[in-house]
Amino acid sequence: MTVEITIQVPDELGQELRQMHDRLPEVLARGLREVQAEAQPSSLDEQAIIEVLTSQPTPAQILALRPSTEFQQRVSALLERKKQGGLTGPEVIELERYLLLEHLVRMAKARALQHPHRAA
Structure with a gap:
């Protein structure tokens, strides 16, 4: 199962993300793990x-x-x-x-x- 997500990002970030198009799910997953780990008490x-x-x-x-x-x-x-x-x-x-x-x-x-x- 997949979920389609639409977001608005600044132009500079958008250009960087375009270069990573094939790896966007991995980029998001890594970023999410890092943010969650930072939130640990x-x-x-x-x-x-x-x-x-x-x-x-x-x-x-x-x-x-x-x-x-x-x-x-x-x-x-x-x-x-x-x-x-x-x-x-x-x-x-x-x-x-x-x-x-x-x-x-x-x-x-x-x-x-x-x-x-x-x-x-």
Whole structure:
């Protein structure tokens, strides 16, 4: 089953979309998943961690980074659902973002441990 949708977009976007004509369903699906993933309630915790990492923190501030209990529970729940094969498209994107963020925090902490006395 398919649904026909008519929308009005600015000229510049319309020209870009024309170039992607054959892939419009994929473009819309990806965009929708990204928007839905951004709307997840734990994004504030994710945002707070990113803010610390991008604020030129001291090694002590990096080493003190800890996700909230809610954030940890959400990641654990997504990992468990992934094991069972039950993640939705937006949840896959959400989990990938969280795992990337965790990787970045680990890298920052490893670097902070190498240079514990670096000035702020």
